[in-house]
Amino acid sequence: MSTLFSRLARWFHAQMPTHEQLAGNRFTAPLARRQELFRFTRRSVPRGVAVGLLVGIFALIPGIQIVGAALLCVPVRGNIPLAAAMTFLSNPATTPFILAASIWVGNHLGFHADLSTFYALYESGAGARRWLYWLLSDAAPSLVLGLFVISVVTAAIGYLLSVWFWRGWIGHKHKARQLRPRRPAPSLEKPCAGAGA
Numbered sequence: 001m002s003t004l005f006s007r008l009a010r011w012f013h014a015q016m017p018t019h020e021q022l023a024g025n026r027f028t029a030p031l032a033r034r035q036e037l038f039r040f041t042r043r044s045v046p047r048g049v050a051v052g053l054l055v056g057i058f059a060l061i062p063g064i065q066i067v068g069a070a071l072l073c074v075p076v077r078g079n080i081p082l083a084a085a086m087t088f089l090s091n092p093a094t095t096p097f098i099l100a101a102s103i104w105v106g107n108h109l110g111f112h113a114d115l116s117t118f119y120a121l122y123e124s125g126a127g128a129r130r131w132l133y134w135l136l137s138d139a140a141p142s143l144v145l146g147l148f149v150i151s152v153v154t155a156a157i158g159y160l161l162s163v164w165f166w167r168g169w170i171g172h173k174h175k176a177r178q179l180r181p182r183r184p185a186p187s188l189e190k191p192c193a194g195a196g197a
Contacts, residue, residue, distance in 0.1 A: 022080065027067050037073055037080045045166050048079030050159040052086025057098060057151035060090055086158070096122055098150065105149050106142030113139035 023029055037044070055069040065087035073080045090098055103113045117134060135143065 018081075022070070025067075027070075034074070036077065040079060040082075042163075042166055042170070044077060044079040045082060046159045046162040047076050048073060048082035049086055049162040050155040051076060051078045052083035053089060053158040054151045054155040055083070056087030056090045057154055058147050059087075060095060060098070060147070065090070098147070099143065102143050102146030102150055103139060104146065106144070106146035109142075109145055109149070111142035111145060113142035 023033075051072045052069050055072055056065050059065045059068055066084045069083040069087050070080045072078070073083050100115065100118060103115055103118060107113055107115070118139070121130060121134060
């Protein structure tokens with residue numbers, strides 16, 4: 001379990017933008033000055049996870065996701081690097097599944113979008129023009145509602161899981177600290193200079 005945790009922690013650390021990268025970007029530079037948005041605390045971590053999942057799934061536009069997550073972290077005081085890392089959940093490999101699930105959810109909530117057309121476009125490797133035409137015809141309301149529902153539910157689940165994970169991690173650190181051998185307390189007595197004379 002600890003090796004899985006350490007691998008996951010290393011992966012997240014590698015995916016998070018550094019403070020210098022955010023300070024170098026003209027859109028996120030004002031946010032980089034606020035140090036509280038970059039600290040890992042029991043409140044900022046779940047908020048950052050929730051914001052990153054919400055924006056990452058709902059926006060689906062790579063440049064907009066990180067900037068949107070950083071901007072949304074300001075009012076909720078979430079951890080910006082963690083929110084930016086969570087936006088990578090929606091990537092080219094997962095986007096078709098997110099879109100299909102969103103259309104399915106939107107269809108079950110009263111809208112109509114043809115999933116068979118979606119799969120036919122996906123399997124044929126359709127260009128952006130055909131995708132845009134399909135989205136603007138009848139799929140847009142279903143897709144937007146489905147994306148909204150999936151992103152909110154995923155953000156809520158991510159928030160709860162990160163609270164649970166954070167408590168477990170802090171508990172593990174406290175146990176490890178208690179199991180460490182204690183160092184002897186430094187002596188407060190000063191040796192007398194003339195004791196041997």
